[in-house]
Amino acid sequence: MELIPHFFLLFSLARTVFSSQPTIASLSSDALSLLAFKSAISYDPNKLLSNWNLSTPHCTWYGVLCSPTSKRVISLQLSNANVEGTLSPSIANLAKLKTLSMPRNLFKGQIPSQIGQLQRLQALELQENGFSGPIPYQKFGNCEFLEHLKLSSNSFRGRIPLDIGKCSNLRTLLLDGNAFEGGIPIEIGRISELRILDVSRNSLILRIPRELGDCKKLSAVKLISLEYLGSFWNDSNAFFGDIPAEVLLLPSLEIFWAPRANLGGSLPSSGWSEFCSLRVLNLGGNDLKGTIPGSISMCKNLTFLDLSSNGLVGSLPDNVGDLRDLEWISLRENNLTGEISDQLGHLTSLTYLDLSHNSLTGSIPVSLANDTNLQVVLLDHNMLSGEIPALFSILPNLIHFDVSFNNLSGHIPHLKHANGCDNYIGNRFLSPCPDNYSATPLGTYSSPPTGLPVPLVPQCCRHSKLKPFVIATVTLVSVVFFIIVVIVLFFILRRRKLPRPTTLRRKEVVTLADTPVELTYDNVVRATGNFGINNLIGTGGFGSTYKAELVSGFHLAVKRLSIGRCHGIQQFDAEIRTLGRIRHGNLVTLIGYYVGEDEMFLIYNYLAGGNLDTFIHRRSGKNVEWPVIHKIAIDIAKALAFLHYSSVPRIVHRDIKPSNILLDDDFNAYLSDFGWARLLEVFETHVTTDVAGTYGYVAPEYAATRRVSDKADVYSFGVVLLELMSRKKSLDPSFSEYGNGFNIVPWAQLLIQEERFSELFSPELWDCGPRENLLGMLRLASACTVEPLSVRPSMKQVLNKLKKLNS
Structure with missing residues (x-):
């Protein structure tokens, strides 16, 4: 009976199709089901579904991926689309569907019970929406091929279905951030393939079942996720009893997270x-x-x-x-x-x-x-x-x-x-x-x-505080006096239109490193050919970069700010505050800078090898050999590990991408462009800030919550590794066959799941090998780009694993 309204909807759509376009009488049932799905969408601000119409084949629609042979829909992905609506029961008619991924949208209402009919479904990802009600009990266990069930951060309630134990191939179970009640069903112990379990931020009152110890492949368990609310820490789950030794001693367990769980x-x-x-x-x-x-x-x-x-x-x-x-x-x-x-x-x-x-x-x-x-x-x-x-x-x-x-x-x-x-x-x-x-x-x-x-x-x-107090008082008075003098001088000059003092007209370059010649404003301008086009070597988000030969054989790179761009000034300041105070063998060296009324530029060491983006997409010969690829990856990892662990305060780069990685003639890699960098104190796990970076490299949790941590850099590094191995761009045009917005991460996941490794690597690299090391780097890139932060490795762990690939 539940399918009757759906039948009339399909009938109405078909009647419209046949009356308006009689030449498409053979329109597939998948296309009709997708149109019915679209009809339940009430808000599509970015018009991502605008090409979902009868003038184009449904396999070319946004987010839709079809089997190349049968043309049946096998994947529907609408991640971060910001669409609003309900999940139409018509989705159940996509009989060949393997992936239904719609995280971080505005869907609401209940999951239709018909979803249990999707017996080929491998991934159901609905996290960070507004779904409510219980998980459908009936027919849920029919999803025998289901590997990933992600329902985090919704408003689901009721009990965790007992039938979930029938999903014997389930690897990822994310139920955190809902209102589930009761306990963890002991039936979960039957899921022999389970790797990740997160039930934090619910209303569970439970004992940790010993049966969980039967999940021999379990690698991550998260029972509590503390949130700081004013003066106390909150998670609604309430535990009792002891921690089963069978769970803590699981051979594959990597993460067990249960602080303040009353265990x-x-x-x-x-x-x-x-x-x-x-x-x-x-x-x-x-x-x-x-x-x-x-x-x-x-x-x-x-x-x-x-x-x-x-x-x-x-x-x-x-x-x-x-x-x-x-x-x-x-x-x-x-x-x-x-x-x-x-x-x-x-x-x-x-x-x-x-x-x-x-x-x-x-x-x-x-x-x-x-x-x-x-x-x-x-x-x-x-x-x-x-x-x-x-x-x-x-x-x-x-x-x-x-x-x-x-x-x-x-x-x-x-x-x-x-x-x-x-x-x-x-x-x-x-x-x-x-x-x-x-x-x-x-x-x-x-x-x-x-x-x-x-x-x-x-x-x-108290006695020792006298000296700092006096110093602070004197400093404050001096600052106030200086400000008053500057203000008075400003108004005098403005009123009398007197020429400004010569000291205000001097153009001085601030130097931060030793150079073989005097680094002056005039010398820099002359060496760049007055910032002429013949010396232009690149353009970026807030200006252009020029090559400058100060004396014979001594080259510099000068990044010139486009005055009047607010973001540019902020980035300029961030670059000085970060690179101006740290040194590392795999970071570009900030040699100096100039700040004037109508001119601002940064001066770096010049690297003749260009950037990694050019290297990836124009490389040939030696450039495709494993030792070169491996060395570049290690150099970048060293730079990031230094920023995350050895710098005080710690630094999150926020814009890791190939064009921000420079090479010298010997393929040594250097991280550059710290215009979006943020500083983290020792105790800060993240900061909340406006989203910065480049689309295709920004970590999903950062884009969704504006909370950035060092794990966001790890995600971006994983994307760079995928580009380095595949010679594909993060948003490569070839991905259009999978649907608009499809990027290198889900593309790589798809090929890994289907073990089509030779299609992922560039042919030259795959032929040269060694393939064992290549697959090891691929596994590492995949780990870097997983969504759960608790599973994503740290940069220090990434560096250690990279070093072991050649051992």
Whole structure:
């Protein structure tokens, strides 16, 4: 009975077709179904469905992909289309449909129960819409080929269907951000192919089923996704019971994310094997008891460990130093005792260490000075004694160091990035507030990602605050006086029309690096031929770039800003603030800049190899060999890993694309164009900002939410890898056969799913090989461009995997 309205709709459409265009009596049922689907769309602001009409074959319509042989629709993709409407039951008549992907739109209403008739469906992606109601129970289990079910961030309610256990080939199950009730069905344990499970941000009241441990291929489990709302952290899910060891010890498990989930029990004391795949373990804010098992060190891939705010006892495992890839460890607010293990000095990748609010004794290990990537060390509120190791003064990246409320004594060493004296109170130092420390930390410090509050400390060291107060007061008065003088001078000059002082007319170039000759405004203008067209080597978003030969054999690249472009001035400023303060072997060097009333330009080292975009699409001969491709990929990865991990503050580039990657004559790659770059403090996982970058390279979560993180750069890097391997552009014209808006990422996913690898690589590269390494790079590019941020690797992990491809 449910199909009767649909039948009349199809009949009406057919009658219209036959009466107006009698020559198309053979119009396919798929075309009629698509037109019925379109009729349920009430709002299409970008007119993406405007070519859905009877004057063109339905296989050429926007977002529609047909089988080349049968011309039956196999894929319908309307990602980020901003269309509004309901999902028509007519979709069920697309009998050959494999992919229905419509994330980040304005669809509403319920999913029609007829969708269960799509027995060939492999991917149903409806995340970030306004769908409501329950998931259809009946016939849902008929989708035996379903591999990806993504329903995140809608308004679905009711229980998770028990029939979902019949979808034995399901790999991805994203139900987060809805209003599901009840628990996780134990039937999920039957899904032997399940890789990713996310049920966070619902209204579930549940125990973690032990049956989940039957999903032997499970790699990511997310039960809680904390959102900060004012002064508290919120996720509606309510858990009880212990964490099943069967789940934590799954051989393929990489990510287990369940902070503040009210879970109890203890960590498995055994069962951690050398085959452990765990990379991220977040169980902060639960009710765990017992000790931290030493066998967890078998998980060699572990990069993130948060066990804060539990009831753990005992000491740190002696073999914690075996976790060489560990970048973040937080054991804050437990009942840990004993000494801090000397083994922590082996964790050279460590950037964040929080052992505060425990009962640790002994001294601070000198070996911690070996961890040169450390940015944050929190050891406050323990019972530590002895002195702070003087070698801490050599740590180049340390910006927050808190040892307050211990039993430390001796002298406070000078740290490269000075902290405030508040971070040393409650000890017995000989000089608690040295002159070189301010009363407030210079490094910006906010709550860590676990949501734990910064400990309150008394208003202290009043005597030492006098000098900074006087300096601040004098500085403020001087600034105000200078502003008044400038304003008065401006009005005098304007009223009397006097010539401005010669100092205001001087055209000075600010230099940031040594050059063999004097870098002056006149020399630069002369070397570029007065910015003549013969020296033009490129144009960009906010100006043009010119080649300049200052003296014989010494070349520069000069990027000239088009005055009057607001965005250009912002980018100009961003470029100076980022490249002006950092140096790396795979970043272009900002040598200097000039800012005048009617002229602004940036000066870089000149790279004769052009940009990567030209290299990809015009390459031949040696350019297609694996060693060259591999080297370029590693160079770019090194630059990004430096920006994300070693720069203070950290930097997100936001515009990674081939035209912003330059090459020299030896195919060394250099990242350029920091006009859209954003700075991230240590504790910031993301910032919310206007979307910048280039269409085709922008990560989907950034485009949808305007929240950018370093994982957005990882996505863009993955797109660049795909271009590097395929010689296709991100928005290649050849993709038009798959529908308008189709880009290189879904194209690559389609070929990977169908194992058509030879069609993905450029013929020259595929023939030369080595194919094992090529497929390894392809798998890495695919991992970089997945949608879930929790699964997408970090740039440091990407770099490590790239290096191993040749080992």
